[in-house]
Amino acid sequence: MATQTPESPAAAPAARDPERTRSEILAVATREFADKGFAGARVDEIAAKTRTTKRMIYYYFGGKENLYIAVLELAYTGIRALERQVDVEHLDPAEAIRRLTALTFDHHESHPDFIRLVSIENIHYARHIVRSEILAGLANPALDTLTRILDRGRAAGQFRRDADPIDVHMMISAFCVFRTANRYTFNAIFKRDMLDPARRDHYQAMIGDLVLEYLTASDGRPAPTA
Amino acid sequence: MATQTPESPAAAPAARDPERTRSEILAVATREFADKGFAGARVDEIAAKTRTTKRMIYYYFGGKENLYIAVLELAYTGIRALERQVDVEHLDPAEAIRRLTALTFDHHESHPDFIRLVSIENIHYARHIVRSEILAGLANPALDTLTRILDRGRAAGQFRRDADPIDVHMMISAFCVFRTANRYTFNAIFKRDMLDPARRDHYQAMIGDLVLEYLTASDGRPAPTA
DNA sequence: CGTATAACTAACTAACTAGTACATACATTG
DNA sequence: CAATGTATGTACTAGTTAGTTAGTTATACG
Incomplete structure (x- = not known):
């Protein structure tokens, strides 16, 4: 029963x-x-x-607006909870970046509604996020994780020293968000579905390469030679 | 009188x-x-x-919907006309990439309404673009320009051979679109305005570096050594 | 048990919103 | 300068939409 x-x-x-x-x-x-x-x-x-x-x-x-804010709060806290589960501390910095990037990639791919809500909220100038007490002060586990990886990578002389965590996070997000958020207009114009499963591994590797190449490029300053 | x-x-x-x-x-x-x-x-x-x-x-x-489509058509044709004016044929491939990237960057920054319309249209699954005869078959000058640069760069042995024009275009767009389209939620969460004039040059250089580092990285195949 | 309260339903309303009917002024041209 | 189609304004309407009023039913708790 x-x-x-x-x-x-x-x-x-x-x-x-x-x-x-x-x-x-x-x-x-x-x-x-x-x-x-x-x-x-x-x-x-x-x-x-x-x-x-x-x-x-x-x-x-x-009311409608409060319901919408509640939806945003649930969506963001859910995503943040997932991000908090990411554990890359045991990995070599370069491997950790690759893993974090891949997880972010997977994440955006499997939560299209979240990406859509973020797009919609941007159309509203993030008015509701700012108004929400829950969202205004929400910690960002992904950024914390990234900050620790970058610190380790710099200490090991592997990463450029002027790499800023928020900038690197932005890079990763830009690619992963764009792929999902602009899927439809991109496909209408270039006849290419960025979410085609056949291209998934290619794009996942590409964003990983992109970020790592950036981090391991010289920053034009005296760096500790490996 | x-x-x-x-x-x-x-x-x-x-x-x-x-x-x-x-x-x-x-x-x-x-x-x-x-x-x-x-x-x-x-x-x-x-x-x-x-x-x-x-x-x-x-x-x-x-009607409202036809007006909206007319707005989209005007916005896209205007942007395409601007793209067509880009002339980088006389530049060295690497310089051409840097210039194209910088122009795309400037472009997105100075046309926020266009970016917003694209975001909105994605929320609508690009339904109106597909319906519009004008938009469905609109040529893409930026992609053509990029294709020619990549060809030249490959021929000169400067660029990796597996670089796909649409992928590279996607990379550039992702960064430039994200910066404008997600400005508000990003600022609400990270307290950083990606469009702060003080950071403009930094970001413009960053996307240029990113793309060039990708293009000049080895593709793991026998490449003509410089 | 019985009663206070939380959970719930159905029907209603005032305001809004896309779209239209109708009347008319202007301008071009034969 | 008549007449005919283009351009324009006013006032209206039918349908929608967020929000509400006025209640009913289940459940917890004394």
């Missing part, structure tokens, strides 16, 4: 389950906002796609 | 000027769609910001 709730053994739509109601609204809203943007998404449609009613959206979230 | 009659040469609101009416609607619509997206933009507001009425939008463009 696969009972879902303590007292109800019926497999019927669980009558009362605030936890599930809330998270179902969030899940559906994530899809809708990511698909159509803030202005394009419809509260009525979000409600219709859940097993509950529109009233519940207002009950739990207070 | 500021007469508005047919024969008045006065600088007063030109009574009849279809050319101006049309282009004014397009200019205002470009700003509105770039600012708020397709769903977020309001036909009434676009009309209010022109010197004409909503009726004229329907008269000239037929």
Whole structure:
């Protein structure tokens, strides 16, 4: 007997389950906002796609904009949790960069809705991120990881000394985000699907090469010779 | 006497000027769609910001969606015209790459509305580009230019032989587009404005270095030694 | 048990929004 | 200078959309 709730053994739509109601609204809203943007998404449609009613959206979230912010908060905290799991401390700096880059690459590929939400939020000048207390002060595990790798690489004389963590993070993100975020216009214009599985390994290696070549290039200053 | 009659040469609101009416609607619509997206933009507001009425939008463009497509067409053809003016044929391949990269960089920086429209269009899965006959078959001067540079660079034994023009174009675009398109969320999270004039030269040089280092790196094949 | 409260539903509304009907002024040309 | 099509403005409408009102039902807890 696969009972879902303590007292109800019926497999019927669980009558009362605030936890599930809330998270179902969030899940559906994530899809809708990511698909159509803030202005394009419809509260009525979000409600219709859940097993509950529109009233519940207002009950739990207070309004369309707050729901959108809740969606952003969930998306960002989820991504950050994943980033925190990355462990490359045991790897040689160059290998660690390659691994971090590959993981970021995989990550963006497997979370297109997140990338879409970020694009949408940029169209809104990041207004909602700034307004959200949760998001405004969210730590960035990927950047911390990268900072440690760069420190190790510099100490070992492997990496250029003027490499800035935020810049390197930007490089990696730029490539990985572009590939997903601009997939459709790029394909319409160049007739090339940047997410074609046949080209996946090629692009994953390319961004790794790119970053490593940058990091191991001379910075024009007296560097400790290997 | 500021007469508005047919024969008045006065600088007063030109009574009849279809050319101006049309282009004014397009200019205002470009700003509105770039600012708020397709769903977020309001036909009434676009009309209010022109010197004409909503009726004229329907008269000239037929509807909101067609107006949006017209905006895209104008934006893309304008950008393509600029790209066509790039002349780097007289430069050494490496210098040509640096110049093309710098021009692309400048270009994206000075056309944020275009980048926004591209982001918006990606949110719409490039549906309108595909529908537009003008856009679907628009040549890409930047890619042609790049292809010729790469050919010259390979012939001179300066560039790796497996460098693909579309891939290289993608690299350049990724960096330049990301910097503009993701400016707001990036700044909200990392407290760094990627468009800060103080960092402009740094980033312009960085993308140039990045691409050149990639192109001059060994491709693991027997290459003509310099 | 019974009652307070949290979870929930259905129906409604006021405001907005894309698009249109209709009337008319202007300009070109025969 | 008539007449005909182009360009334009005003006022309207039908449909949509975020948000609300007024309640009902389940559950926890004394």
